[in-house]
Amino acid sequence: MLNRLPAAFTAPEQQYLDLMARVFERGDERLDRTGVGTRSLFGETLRFDLSNGQVPILTTKKVFWKTAVKEMLWFLTGRTDLRSLLQENVRIWSDWPLAKYREASGEAISQKDFEDRILSDDDFSARWGELGPIYGKQWRRWQGPDGRVHDQIATLVETLKTNPASRRMLFHAWNVAELGEMALPPCHMVYQFFVSKGRLSCMMMQRSVDLLLGAPFNWVGTVALMLMLADQADLELGDFVWVGGDVHLYLNHFEAAQEQMSREPRPMPTMRLARKAASIDDYRIEDFVVDGYDPHPAIAAEVAV
Template sequence: MRHPEYQYLDLLEQVLDRGDQRLDRTGVGTRSVFGALVRFDLSDGTVPVLTTKRVYWKLAVKEMLWFLTGGTNIQPLLRENVRIWTDWPLAAYRRATGEDISQEAFERRIVEDDAFAARWGELGPVYGKQWRRWLGVDGAEHDQIAALVKTLRENPASRRMLFHAWNVGELAGMALPPCHMVYQYHVTSDGRLNCLLYQRSADLLLGAPFNFVGAAALQLMLAQQAGLRPGELVWVGGDVHLYLNHVEQAREQLAREPRPFPRMTLARHARSIDDYRIEDFVLEDYAPHPPIKADVAV
């Protein structure tokens, strides 16, 4: 059987060879295709942590756990050594103050100074806010994650088991509108939990590998909370692109042969969806190729 990672590599090659080249919001420029689908089977215990380059999977899982808290400030992330969201508030701070502060100094101030973090570490009503505290027109807050867990347990045949983050009324206040925006779930008659993730905008080199890991980790958590077994993870991309400053890195990755996917397990049965910690996630047999460095386009 062909290694499932080739789905990702084939998509990478397709974007390189046939992607439409154009200027994008960041000014860096992209090559992109519209509409893509990959499928990963989690039922054998493996998870799609790419092997043709090292993926820092703990950062992706920590990010997912942060989303589940409903948080929108980068201070807790930085205290967990997760720096993937710093670029946006740092750029906003530099624009507003004119101070050419280094990323390291900015992050140190966020970690050490609560007042500074409250003012400059806030991302607006991004993922966690929408997942856990979606504001209805009546002023009531809706916890989409809690509702999903309840439905998985009580009505697993439902076709309404989903949550999303594209809240039109709050997009303007977000540092970055949601990319992985809709997660829908499906339970088979033999108790397997499947997930379909729709990602409207996918940075194929840097973003998508993290999103695969985060979605798989969430699927394991939800399956455990509902007494189910992980099934298939289906990822659907809208605008799937490579930034022009990632082209050489993509070619380097394409020259590598995939290695077996690792296995991920949960070390304990958490009391609720809010009770998971990074220490609960155990990854075994991960032996990837070396990392490939690339800059984030802001």
């Protein structure tokens, strides 16, 4: 039996918990790429009003929001090497190159030892720490068939400043020609933006959603991006609209998800920037300030690779 919160509770986070319950109750159970198995729903939408400063950093478990923001900052650099991410003490991308190395070498190396070699050995890092043309490359250095390189983020910033009514304010990473070279094809695929009455809203479409582990991180990263874009274009924040394609819980996440659904949401925190940066490329983790975050304890769960 699922532990459900009182129906009268209408905190913004409740819509996430309700979605998790729907996946439990109505999801289609299937064998997935990882071999772990999932229970999945298709085509879900959530909306968060950011105009009062509150942001969807979940409170029913501790979300390591700095890690999520650092990942977004890393995407914006356009880099695709694991070493530069590990140097920021972010380890959420290690699983995929580690699995590839173990399969190719037959070596039962620990994650820590693998990461230490990436950090200390240039040749090893170049061979096993390159993640391929993932998000950052596509966002900042999409190469067209004519050889021209397109910086989707720079174009977006310029359009927000000069033509905020445009219906073409979006970027994406689903480069069909390069999917096979990526450590993991993009999950959060498309970001589209809308400006109304001086407020910036974003709709993010995610084709594949690990509801327990992935979605909370992706939401924090998206809100951090919105803050930076709004800052550059002298806008306030509006709505964050999230659209999930295949929204799933892994079968080995059920116990963790039930624990999370048993907890009562607390007030969501606020996030702001401590300074106005010179450009979209000039933000640092120290620029992000989160106030009023009082979450329940973290919930551990394994990443499906």
